[in-house]
Amino acid sequence: MLTEVDLGQMVQLVKVINKISKEGHTPATGGNFSLRTESENSYIISKSGVDKTAFGIEDLILIDEKGEIYPDYQGDGIKTSDETLLHSMIYEETKAGCVLHTHILEGLLCAEKLSSNDEFIMEDLELLKAFSGQTTHETKIVTPLFENHQDMEKLKKEISPRIKGENIYGFILKGHGLYVWGSNITECHRHLDAYTYLFKYYWNMRN
Numbered sequence: 001m002l003t004e005v006d007l008g009q010m011v012q013l014v015k016v017i018n019k020i021s022k023e024g025h026t027p028a029t030g031g032n033f034s035l036r037t038e039s040e041n042s043y044i045i046s047k048s049g050v051d052k053t054a055f056g057i058e059d060l061i062l063i064d065e066k067g068e069i070y071p072d073y074q075g076d077g078i079k080t081s082d083e084t085l086l087h088s089m090i091y092e093e094t095k096a097g098c099v100l101h102t103h104i105l106e107g108l109l110c111a112e113k114l115s116s117n118d119e120f121i122m123e124d125l126e127l128l129k130a131f132s133g134q135t136t137h138e139t140k141i142v143t144p145l146f147e148n149h150q151d152m153e154k155l156k157k158e159i160s161p162r163i164k165g166e167n168i169y170g171f172i173l174k175g176h177g178l179y180v181w182g183s184n185i186t187e188c189h190r191h192l193d194a195y196t197y198l199f200k201y202y203w204n205m206r207n
């Protein structure tokens, strides 16, 4: 069963999910959210198909690294998102302690209209310092872009090699959404907040 610490983190994660949904980034039950637990190779993740505006602690479940739900959390109609594999992949390839995935509109518009290749570049803005390890606005943060696909194994193969770098904080599935990670919930949420603002900035700056 979960430890006390995990329970505290679950409460924090629910608060973050409620905030993100109020901001309008999880329409029509979209988005999924997860945490690495203290025990190895197990993760807390949001149930699939739940309205995120009414999301509660009972909507978080425990899974293993293959996305299988632990027996204590199994039940009628309880399932994980098809995208659970992408969360596992991020935990495998990075030191992430938390992964947040939203369907942020401006991120998709920037990826589609303001990028000429398979990455979106943000540079020379004060808020880039919100990303862990960045100490000056004179920096460049690259966000890899991928075509959306329902075949998660195929996506995993494409994405894995491109998210290993130190200064990679997230990626975009075009026409779908943004995946962001951080060492814990607070850092991950700060990265998401920064992305949310920066995407709006770039979208409003377009000619």
Ligand SMILES: [Zn+2]
Binding pocket: 030, 031, 032, 083, 101, 102, 103, 176, 177
């Ligand atoms: Zn999604």
